[in-house]
Amino acid sequence: MFDRNRPFNDPPALPPAAEVETAAILKKAITASRALVELKGMAERMPDQAMLIDSLVLQEARASLEIENILTTNDELFKAASDEAMPASAEAKEVLRYRLALNYGFRQIRERPLATGLFIEIAQLIKQTDFSVRRTPGTRIANSRGETIYTPPEGEAVIRDKLRQLEKFMHAEDGPGSGPGSGLDVLVKMALVHYQFEAIHPFPDGNGRSGRILNILYLVDRGLLNLPVLYLSRHIIDHKPAYYEGLRRVTEEGAWCDWVLYMLDAVEQTSLRTRQQITDILALMEAVRERVQREVPGVYSKDLIEQIFRQPYCKIPFLERAGIGTRQTCAKYLRELERLGVLHGQKIGREVYFINQALFDLLTR
Template sequence: MRAEPFIPDPLPPLDIDWIRHIPLIGSANAALARFDGLLRSIQNPDLLLTPLITQEAVISSRIEGTQATMRDLLIFEAGKSAVSNEKRQDIREVMNYQKALSHAQEQMMTGHLSWDLILSLHEILLDGVRGSSFGGSVRSIQNYIGPIGAPIEKATYIPPPPDLLPEMIHNWEDYLLGPEKDVLVQLAVLKGQFEIIHPFCDGNGRIGRMIVPLFLMEKNLLSYPSFYISAYFDRTREEYYNRLLHISQSGDLNGWISYFLYAIRDQAFINITRSSQIVALYDEMKNIIPQVIRSQYSIAVIDTLFQRPIVSSSDFIEISQIPPESGKRILLKLRDAGIIEIIQEGKGRNPSIYQFAKLVQIVENETSL
């Protein structure tokens, strides 16, 4: 017997167990406030948090099946071709995620989170990759979630039919713009309802995770849209999917809300630790690098390494805007001092590729710290 599409109740939900969630609401909001306090203390978050935003793009894309790592992406950007067309496609998906986040950040500085913005993010996300023909548009077909290649009869979840989507999206956006007793619970509901509606043919999970930092910025809980939640969902992937599925299977919205509040709280502490490590490393380099290179270009050197922790010699010179001969001498001094290491020797017209290993190690560390 074929399963039927699930039709969720309209928002706002009427069965939130507020008493149950009070302890987690308090601890999650407190952890998030501490993280935002750190963000406000960072003078140049666009620079220092770029590697973490890159890793968020990598992990969120990995949840959906891509195999590209942060190292793959950085080496590709440094000029080394991906080993296969499949890997190149995966890297393109991650790069699109980065572009979408950058576009969102720019738009949020003067505008607001809205369905129109979400559609523009979706278009950027799917540009030139799988599902690109559906980019920026709500689905007009019935989709479903299930084993790869399985028919709809074997689906684990069938979202609402496309003719109901306009009304559901309008209801979702009304709830987005309206008040709720607690912003984090409101975000949990929005995230869960978005996944249930499944408004796109592809990219629903990535867009849904992208909404998290944007909504927190919209509601003034973050001063910068840089809450990296995908790592928690990836570490607890089975529970992540099960909690979402139980909303439709047994109406357990409160179980999802609890899980989401845990995610915010625990990931906030990890984000604090990792961001603090990056800031401390930057301060360390401000003391060390001027002594090593003895150059007027010290700040340009440091900023370039934090912007591109894996970089080719030619890109290093272009990004830092240091004269070529000076740039080459500086790279040699940094390498001799052990600050950077060469991971690919230059050959012919291909420049050498260097790695700022300390920063890469901080960002690639996906443990709970």
Template sequence: MNPYVPDALPLTNLDLGRLLPKIGPANAALARYDGLLQSVVNPAVMLSPLTQREAVLSSKIEGTQATVDEVLEFEAGMDFDAEKTKDIQEVVNYRKTLTLAAAVLDEEPLSLGLIRQMHSVLMDSVRGANKAPGEFRREQNWIGGAGSTMEQASFVPPSPLQLLDHLQAWEAYVAGADVDVLLQCAVAHAQFELIHPFKDGNGRIGRLLIPLFLFQKRALGSPMFYLSDYLEGHREVYYARLQAISREGDWTGWIGFFLDAVAQQALANTERVRAMMALYEDMKRRIAELTRSQHAIAVLDALFDRPIFQSGDFVQRSGIPKQSALPFLRSLREAGILQVLRESSGRRSAVLAFRELLNCAEGRKVL
């Protein structure tokens, strides 16, 4: 099989007649979701569980087996076996990568330099750490079953000799404009995946680029729109649609799938954010009544930012003096708002969980 040669961008052979009926609803759904985000006072804190969820689901598409509660328990100092710890670390790195990139995009545009920086963080000290983190590949790779040769591969990405040319063309396309921002986002994501510029981690970087691209294009006020929930739930179609581009040149089919994903995920995200906002307001009232303190909001924000935590860590993150913070936690435990996952022992702090937030963010009973 010969290496794939990416199509020139912008594309000129799209069936816009098939896509226009999907473009309007997808943009409208995303705009409604973004409008809701704009009403959130501190989205980075209040919606932190959504970022955790995205990191878990995007990593799951690549075969990582870790749950949101396991990641939070690990960060709170609880122990897991070696294999599970590796899975969890990949999820933690994904979240770090998103946070880093969002901060950079406040100051400068999306670029190949930023993508290399993202890859370096994503692959730091995890599986694939020996596969040139932060460096575009210099050799031919291919995708296929275990032990398959290049001739048996299901897909052979572009030759490394032309890789930089394809990436620079991609970068120029992302910096420019197309007929619609969501159509352009769909093309940018798929083209990046097909170029496959790294030896490992391409799928996760490609999915990270979706909210970052929409944030850069001001389709989102903050890079907090995540598609991995939908893509993981439709994994076979996701891969089949990408494969149909390289095999049949079917960009229209891929873009249609992507627009459907945006429309449905925006609706699901909107419902989940509304539920979390309602929980925040309810807890604001309950915690104020329980603590009778000026620190009630600081307590609540610390719980939303990290819903599984060590009591000692809570004191540091909330900024509340220890002599006040620990009685607050005791009151929340007695009221049933916090549950104990591990009691304190000697110098080891207790691990507590804000179960209601985890269940709300996941849309199911987690703990």
């Protein structure tokens, strides 16, 4: 019998004994995969894909922290992201560390596998500390009333063994084959991996954020995405009770099917929403490009348009570093865009920022 107050040192091995590819799950996996493919294709249409990584990742980071009741405003966040020297709240700094960790993981998986060492490095970046896998006993997860709802595995050797088993499952070949995890749909595997990582709860802190980053990196690693642009945190916030109830029911009742369906729906709905968001950003970019080229042709350049869509807050040094012109020329260009109403200037400290309000609204809706 499961006891919430005792370390869960024997989480179910993956794949679970229960059937996790029922007719309902396979049907949902098809629609979720289709939505993900469409998102992947739309993301590849962005002329400056770094914009997606810089700005959309920031929104995922903000949402991921919101799950843990770490709150910051979009305005504060974009200001902090635009200038590291700008004073920022502790909450904004936490969000920026999440983005740093996700981008680090994205770069790393091009050269090395998703494995315990990388998990540790991601958690260290999130928390800005050199901790590793939990060694001391006493970790427990409690509700708002202080009641224990889950006690994760205890003992470094136990935790590392569970992580090794998770790695083996993650890297089993997709499609028919032998070994744990072979033959399962990749999105189904992602759902199982996410539960297992959260159940292992390997670190003293930052497990939820690390697990949500792992979701994204796993899909990139398996080729379902080329860019880390599927961000499930907003869906989790919108369906937070069901998320935690799903995790609990797997642990206590073995309710794998409901959990997998929840995660597949999260992938599908998030893919559709993000695809529409990118579609709208592309349409806005094209409208701005046409207007600037028509009304101020002496200012227009492809690089200038891409730069003011890199993030909502822009300033003269950004254009200088992009090679668009001298400081005087860049200032002139931004003032012309302000005159057109494409941007609006705002003095913050000693700097003048030029804000792309339409882009800000699309990113934060």
